[in-house]
């Protein structure tokens with residue numbers, strides 16, 4: 280299995296994340312990428328290949344024009360105000376307020392933010408575009424020479440909606456990959472999101488579409504980020520009705536329960552007969568993840584990788600979360616090795 284990865288990921292490393300009322304070192308940090316590269320090299324995977332530059336035409340099919348303009352301009356507008364810190368949103372539109380993009384950068388940040396922990400820096404946009412390029416390049420491989428591929432994306436993407444950033448995400452890498460597969464001739468694409476957190480951005484993007492099935496296993500939003508989406512009764516809308524499937528699970532969930540949801544999810548995916556499968560691969564379901572509450576062990580990652588592989592779909596893995604940094608490489612490698620065996 281080939282890995283596509285970009286060293287540009289280091290360009291996104293804010294000094295701070297707002298967490299528990301403090302500015303802390305971000306959980307979503309560059310060493311995550313290093314540990315994964317190292318674990319794959321130690322297990323005989325081929326060296327990562329760099330992506331080709333991002334084709335924005337694909338991105339424009341899953342994100343709004345106003346939002347893309349905002350991402351490209353955010354830092355220069357912030358800098359022009361004379362601020363010394365990193366760009367964080369503070370005021371957000373709420374119930375019964377206007378949904379209108381303000382002129383001022385603080386207003387724009389809040390307007391496009393789904394959460395307030397994620398900072399934007401001078402070089403964030405370059406890292407974000409290179410991360411999305413990894414997903415797109417890997418999707419191109421899947422459409423041609425390969426039956427599986429791994430896009431080692433950083434920053435991650437599944438919380439990024441049509442016009443929404445947050446949860447460490449800016450462009451939705453998995454959605455871009457799915458759209459790329461569609462444009463290259465796949466008539467149906469399934470996305471399986473196994474990150475601990477609900478893939479609210481991916482759900483948002485495809486909620487009214489039936490050409491992309493979205494299936495997510497995650498912490499119950501009554502108890503877990505992103506808190507405001509991810510319930511089981513969210514099943515899609517209009518053309519997309521029946522093409523969105525959520526499996527929210529409670530704090531303390533172990534593999535015995537999680538794997539039953541996975542079996543059901545994989546059955547639903549098989550019944551859809553997709554031409555390709557995109558897996559939003561977060562390993563923050565791990566028992567020692569610092570910000571999550573599922574209890575999967577390192578061996579469980581091998582088990583579920585194998586369960587996914589048994590379904591024999593052309594499969595693209597797209598890296599999402601995972602914050603037990605020292606174990607992130609092993610756990611990610613275990614999924615890919617389990618898949619291949």
Ligand code: Q9C
Nearest residue numbers: 298435446447504570599600
């Ligand atoms: N005190 C992904 O896994 N909440 N994003 C952090 C820390 C945001 C996770 C709370 C979690 C976002 C891609």
Ligand code: ZN
Nearest residue numbers: 474476561600
């Ligand atoms: Zn996550």
